[in-house]
Amino acid sequence: MTPAYSLLRTASRLAAFALIGAALSGCVADMALDDVSRAPPQIPGKMLAEMSKKGMRAESPVLVRIFKQESELEVWKIDKAGKYALLKTYPMCRWSGKLGPKTMNGDRQAPEGFYHVSAGMLNPNSQYYVSFNLGYPNRLESALGYTGEALMVHGACSSSGCYALTDQGVGEIYAIVSKALSSGQDRFQVQAYPYRMTAENMALHKDDENLPFWRTLKEGYDAFELTKQQPKVSVCGRRYVFNTEFLGGDPTNPLAACPATATPPDPQLMAKIAAEKQKVDAALAENKASAMTSYVDGGMHPTFRSLLKKDGADKLAARISGIKYPVSRPEAALADPFVGVSKRTGAGTISDQTSGD
Numbered sequence: 001m002t003p004a005y006s007l008l009r010t011a012s013r014l015a016a017f018a019l020i021g022a023a024l025s026g027c028v029a030d031m032a033l034d035d036v037s038r039a040p041p042q043i044p045g046k047m048l049a050e051m052s053k054k055g056m057r058a059e060s061p062v063l064v065r066i067f068k069q070e071s072e073l074e075v076w077k078i079d080k081a082g083k084y085a086l087l088k089t090y091p092m093c094r095w096s097g098k099l100g101p102k103t104m105n106g107d108r109q110a111p112e113g114f115y116h117v118s119a120g121m122l123n124p125n126s127q128y129y130v131s132f133n134l135g136y137p138n139r140l141e142s143a144l145g146y147t148g149e150a151l152m153v154h155g156a157c158s159s160s161g162c163y164a165l166t167d168q169g170v171g172e173i174y175a176i177v178s179k180a181l182s183s184g185q186d187r188f189q190v191q192a193y194p195y196r197m198t199a200e201n202m203a204l205h206k207d208d209e210n211l212p213f214w215r216t217l218k219e220g221y222d223a224f225e226l227t228k229q230q231p232k233v234s235v236c237g238r239r240y241v242f243n244t245e246f247l248g249g250d251p252t253n254p255l256a257a258c259p260a261t262a263t264p265p266d267p268q269l270m271a272k273i274a275a276e277k278q279k280v281d282a283a284l285a286e287n288k289a290s291a292m293t294s295y296v297d298g299g300m301h302p303t304f305r306s307l308l309k310k311d312g313a314d315k316l317a318a319r320i321s322g323i324k325y326p327v328s329r330p331e332a333a334l335a336d337p338f339v340g341v342s343k344r345t346g347a348g349t350i351s352d353q354t355s356g357d
Helices: 003-024 045-053 139-143 167-182 199-204 211-227 267-286 302-311 313-320 330-334
Strands: 062-067 072-078 084-091 113-117 122-126 129-133 152-154 188-193 233-236 239-242 261-263
Touching (some): 072 167, 122 167, 199 211
Parallel strands (some): 062 188
Antiparallel strands (some): 062 072, 072 084, 122 129, 233 239
16 A cells, blocks of 8 residues: 555545434534435325324425424414414424523524424435524524524434434424425425413523523414414514514514504404413412422433333444434433423414413
8 A cells, every 4th residue: 555545544534424413413414415316205195184183285385383492393384264273293313402492503492482394494315314404593593693503403412502303203294394495485494482372381491591581482372372373473673573564564683672562462362372471470469389300411302201201322322313313412311301391292382271262
């Protein structure tokens, strides 16, 4: 072996290791691989049958909700009544960081807020099977100086700021949202929350510095829960504002005070949202306990945590993804930071408690 050939071979190996390292470093490396060529996933027949059963069409608009504490992702679709109904809830294998918004590049935080995903943000050849970009930072986050890029929902059980599901799960989600976008929906909304925004959960996190931000998120959460319609999201006054029409059109400066409203939000809806605020105030006044009993890094759905504990990280990685990416920080994933906290799953956390139209 000549010295020149040896040097070239060493450089090639280093380049390969660098590529692997970049892939494992998190979601910023979520780009297409040259040697990956696969047809985009299609909606399974079983899922099409489920849509039909629920009065939905494959072409109808879609909406996604994400909950960190519960490690769940929900897919909603418009049904024959013209409202969003829950299609399916998917367990998430891994998310990183902690509860709270992402504010800077490298903080490992999975984002929280309201995002809108268009067809150009879908990646059928992701390193993590398939993926879609959440669009972080959004207009509000950019104005606030938050940094970061390429925050994804993708396959494999590895996260450095992303939301990771099984290949099967993300493939199904990808096929559903892709069909809606190719059938006339301009973009779909993603609502990313720290937890299901009940008064009980808010009270469990009453001492968290992010509580004021979460109370704003809850306004959008409540608007959707109470109407099953996608909330219109504006940004002004350094916050999200929902279902409001402003004089002169939508505000263009997220940091400036909100302009005068042209059409106030629906008074009945606002009354119900105000009632929810009162429930939160009462719960905050009563609750004195902290929700956190342990914390290392991010979360994992209990289903996957049980498999990780039973079979180990390598077997879990192989089981949920054909790519077999290593589980990110498996020791941290085993430490459930919400032990003893009631984690209610499923939809209807407000509307099933509220009477009237």
